[in-house]
């Protein structure tokens with residue numbers, strides 16, 4: 230059984246598609262599956278934002294197979310780990326948790342790098358392309374820590 234990881238943001242078109250692509254690229258696909266979802270439903274069925282696609286492509290990642298979907302309560306049983314991009318996503322996801330076990334699966338993405346500092350991956354939707362580069366760099370660093378930890382955990 231693969232370990233299943235879910236990346237969550239608001240729209241599932243900017244940040245979490247990048248997080249999905251980046252983490253996937255750092256993990257062996259026979260042992261891990263990575264998916265993403267949004268707490269909001271406005272963009273369901275859409276491709277990632279053009280700027281996320283371009284930023285990923287610049288770094289050698291293709292994320293054009295992804296389609297946006299909304300986070301659902303069954304994701305708490307489907308996934309082993311749920312990483313949220315900001316404290317607003319954290320609040321929204323925890324509100325949907327059916328029990329305490331579900332809550333323990335949820336963590337703030339940047340806590341991987343800076344535990345307890347409540348650092349958000351900023352929403353780049355209304356800004357320019359540099360916002361997407363910044364998001365990519367933050368996610369790349371945090372996902373490396375997460376990938377190392379997941380690989381280490383499964384080896385034990």
Ligand code: 4NP
Pocket residue numbers: 238239240241242243244245267271352353354
């Ligand atoms: P994301 O960015 O949460 O990183 O996918 C957003 C994309 C769209 C919207 C909000 C955030 N929106 O309100 O449509």
